[in-house]
Amino acid sequence: MTTTLDVPKGLKGLAVADTEVGDVRGDEGFYHYRQYSAVELAEKRTFEDVWYLLLEGELPDEERRRQFMREVAPLRTVPRAIEPLLDEVARTCLSPLSGLRTVLSHLAAVEAMPASHGADRSRLLADARRLTSVAATVVAALHRRSRGLEPIAPDDALPYAANYLFMVNGQRADERHARAIEQYLMLAVDHGFNASTFTARVVTSTGADFGAAVVAALGALSGPLHGGAPSLALESLDAIGTPDRAPSWVRDAVARGERIMGFGHAVYRTKDPRSEALRGTVEELGGPRAELAVQVERLVEQTLAELKPDRPLQANIEFYAGVLMEQCGLPPELFTPTFAIARVVGWCAQALEQAADVGIIRPSARYIGPPPPQPVPAA
Ligand SMILES: CC(C)(COP(=O)(O)OP(=O)(O)OC[C@H]1O[C@@H](n2cnc3c(N)ncnc32)[C@H](O)[C@@H]1OP(=O)(O)O)[C@@H](O)C(=O)NCCC(=O)NCCS
Incomplete structure (x- = not known):
């Protein structure tokens, strides 16, 4: 068995299984089930x-x-x-x-x-x-x-x-x-x-x-890097309060080295199709929070585009998820x-x-410690 030692950090971009369940096409802003x-x-x-x-x-x-x-x-x-x-x-x-x-x-x-x-x-x-x-x-x-x-x-x-x-x-x-x-x-x-x-x-x-x-x-x-953002995104909306405050709020947060919750994605380099779909539902349900979210989304994206021109950062699923769940009575x-x-x-x-695919997933790690075997010191 050969060992590939140069794996990308976080296994990004590496296909480690075959699946018929579904997939995400990050560049196209598309994902599918079956x-x-x-x-x-x-x-x-x-x-x-x-x-x-x-x-x-x-x-x-x-x-x-x-x-x-x-x-x-x-x-x-x-x-x-x-x-x-x-x-x-x-x-x-x-x-x-x-x-x-x-x-x-x-x-x-x-x-x-x-x-x-x-x-x-x-x-x-x-x-x-x-x-x-x-x-x-x-x-x-x-x-x-x-x-x-x-x-x-x-x-x-x-x-x-x-x-x-x-x-x-x-x-x-x-x-x-x-x-x-x-x-x-x-x-x-x-x-x-x-x-x-x-x-x-x-x-x-x-x-x-x-x-x-x-x-x-x-x-x-x-x-928190995986499932924790919807309530944090809603807290950001509260903190922003009114749309005119959004650009300066984002600038201050980024200057402090913080990330804007509900924006950016590991795979999507364009619109997250889930946030697009949820925006539609949130707008249909309506209310002041929905209106604020739609305006803030646009302004946050514009400001992030100025601050991080090399990195497309757009609303992800969690930005509208919190608004939608709140509209539906979930705390x-x-x-x-x-x-x-x-x-x-x-x-x-x-x-x-x-x-159905018998076989254990058992990758390797690259050992980077002191070269073994070192003599074991006497007790
Ligand atoms: C989702 C997330 C973890 C993906 O991160 P990633 O693809 O690994 O991106 P990186 O950590 O490599 O960041 C790349 C650059 O974009 C910036 N960036 C990424 N997301 C950002 C955000 N939400 N706000 C501000 N800057 C952000 C990083 O600071 C970095 O900038 P730099 O190159 O100037 O240092 C990240 O976008 C994030 O933390 N978002 C906020 C949390 C969130 O909404 N999570 C729910 C995801 S569905």
Whole structure:
């Protein structure tokens, strides 16, 4: 086996797996799930359709969609055995994201999710459906318990997104809000070989169970460089206050060496198609915050173009995600967990693909310490 020692930093630009799940074309501002534009899917289809597409490789017809919805709705329920843990986690975990990670880890153990190595695809598919279905219930229950409120049981009659809002707020969401959240979730299910997706695949490549893969991916997502920007972007909007203050606010922040949250992307060198799509939804929902965000976006981009002419820096998904979630009644502490529950779909689809490709992901590191072997000093 030959070892390639000169790898780009952060593995940027290196293809480390073959996938049929989807891809991102950074120069074109385009990304897709399977063979369909993700943005077009979000415009025309439902969350369940996209979920089915990622797991099964094709869009469901009407009958198959209804059957899929009937099959996954009962999987939302949290088992009684882990209810005491929910209370404890809600009391002790500061962030709902770490709470979700803790509860899903326990649930996977309680439900004896088997090692993916050697498991039937049907069993892995069942675990993938279970983890995705229950994740929203866990986030909503932790949120309510941490506020001293009784959790709301899932409503099997509601689709995924509307049910999520129902379990968080305790009342049925208006249709426009349910659809807006559904579109956001659809846009967030998968996005190339980002850090958490890579993590899910590495863990699955060892033959570990899908619970372990999702829990590890949640750990990767929890870092501020990956999943933490939507509430920070909203805080920036608050700090800017009025559009005329945006240019000087950006100049001051960049002069202090800070980054403007919700702008820039590791892969896109043009518009992030997710922020473009979300801007449309945010504008449709309307309100003063939406108007402020649209004006601030333009002014921040103009100012960043002056300050960093060599680097295209435009709004990313997180700039409008916070505004949209706020419009739909979700509090800032649920922004990243809401992103995470959508991403469980992508992690599981990637894990299914990885599980079918037997072989551990085991790269090399370049040793740069003192040349070995040095004599070991006597004790
Ligand atoms: C997303 C992100 C981590 C991608 O970073 P990256 O591709 O690795 O870019 P780099 O770290 O190589 O930065 C390249 C240059 O752009 C600048 N830059 C990148 N994002 C910036 C931002 N949001 N605000 C100001 N400057 C930024 C860097 O300071 C650097 O400038 P320099 O060459 O003068 O030092 C980065 O754009 C960022 O931190 N954005 C803010 C956080 C955010 O919105 N995250 C959500 C992503 S979906």
